[in-house]
Amino acid sequence: MIQNTPIKRKSMPRTIGLLTMAIMSIFFVACGDRQSEKEEDHPDVIRRQITEYRKEINELTVKVNEMERSLIARGEQMARNVQTPVSVDTITPGLFQNFFRVSGTVEAVNTAVISPETSGHVTQIYVNKGDQVSRGQIVARLSTDVLEGNVEEVKTSLRLAETVYERQKRLWAQEIGSEIQYLEARNNVESLRSRLATLQSQLEMSVLRSPIAGYVDETNIKEGELAMPGTPIMKVINLDELYINSDVSEANLSFVERGKMVTLRFPAFPDEIMETPIHRIGHVINPENRSFRMQLRIANQDERFKPNMMANVSIATFGVEDAVVIPSMLIGFDTQGHYVYTAGERNGIMVAHKTYIERGPDAEGKTQVKSGLAPGDKLIVRGHHRVSNGDPIRIIENGESEVITAHR
Structure with a gap:
């Protein structure tokens, strides 16, 4: 074992070399001992020797590290081997292109809020939230009992008025009767026909259809509840095309123009990088945050991107x-x-x-x-x-x- 004695600065590297040689000598002696003495070939003896050698190596390593730290403390730089x-x-x-980055949010290009044009109780809802619908598909129906009764009443009155009108028309052709009777009969028929068309149109309004293809995002009413004109009862969104809306500081107005290519990223999809042109630029500066609206438009064929997702837009300012x-x-x-x-x-x-x-x-x-x-x-x-x-x-x-x- 090497004693921990003070060593002069110039002799420390030599001492480290001697320590290394000592470690190697231990292994050589161990090998020689195992070859010369058969009794040391027993596994238990070998394991004890390994333990002792490892202990000595650890002690030597500690001392080497202490000497290296001592050299470093004296300003010496240890040579690496x-x-x-x-x-x-x-x-x-x-x-090289310099960029500035803004955040954005995703918005569906085609969104439809469905509300009735006439009052009535909801009798049937044919879709649930999340269902896919096609354009023109019936999604709900309102009660039509009163309207249907009015339609039948007007149809009955119209049949009578048409009979009276035909008779007055024949009599007038034979110059029998007064002209005013003939005109009144014709006017009554036209009035009832117009009223019937109005009622049938109102009857059609009780059937609610989706104006676009997409997915049902919201349903705000239940069967049996009263629906009023202008009150939203359902929302349908189409994911085929999306807007990316960003607020850009007015300080960067000179770097933004319609049609300029920008880099679009989504934190939810780190590996997705898109190059897309600027679709629209706002013409008014928001006085509250001194920014203007910039909008991108992208295709979303696989429908991976969803409305209200976060996005990052990088816009180049100059290139070298x-x-x-x-x-x-x-x-x-x-x-x-x-x-x-x-x-x-x-x-x-x-x-x-x-x-x-x-x-x-x-x-x-x-x-x-x-x-x-x-x-x-x-x-x-x-x-x-x-x-x-x-x-x-x-x-x-x-x-x-x-x-x-x-x-x-």
Whole structure:
């Protein structure tokens, strides 16, 4: 065992090396002992030896760590003897676009609120909330007993009036009777026919139909209740097309125009990204929040998106050609500024370089680098959080195992 005695600064690295050699010697001696002494081949003896060796290794490791901390406290930087596996991307200039983002809500383009045009008690409701309906489908029916009685009464009166009119017409053709009798008979027939048409129209109003195809979203009445004209009893929505409504600050008015392509995302579907044009722009600024309405219109063929869902809309403000663009998550910061890690060769060995950059604007998880990186530089994109400046690295391809190997 190595005693914990004070060590001078210049002798500490040598001491660490001696400790490493001591550990290796223990294993060599153990192997030799097992080969020379047959009695030590017993499993119980081997297990006891393993336990003792592990205990000694742990004690040595603790002392090595203490010495390393002592060196670090004195300003020494410990040399690393492993190659950290990393992945790199080669810097290639491209288009950088700056965006601002606004929130939006989803609204169905076609929505119908069904209400009766005449009063009556609801006798039958043919659909339930959530049911799919077609255009023109009957969804409810009102009581028609009084109307049907009036219709039969008018029909009876009309048959009599038509008989009287035909007789007066024949007599008038024979110049028998007065003209006023003939005109009164004809007027009575026309009046009853008009009244019958009105009653039949009111009878038709007692049958409530869906004006659009879609789904029953709300039912606000029950069978037996009284329905009044203008009172909503049912709501039907169609999900084939949707509006995305957003309130945009007036400060961004110059960046928004009808037909401009924007990026649309839904928090409920993180992998769904859509490029769609601006459908409509409001012409009035809301004085309460100094914003105006912007509206998108999208197809919803699979009906995944629902009304009142949240959406995020990204709108480009400017673009830069041939810009150096990197993921924002790779950028670190210290007292000297922003930096990234790049891969380069030093003395025939690939090492990580801490490269300071001038950071530009951020957009959609990307950052424009104004200076510090050049096309062709190899940017460490995986393993950047495990390296420091000057550390040996090993560049691996995607899918290759990230096993840390000793650098000899």
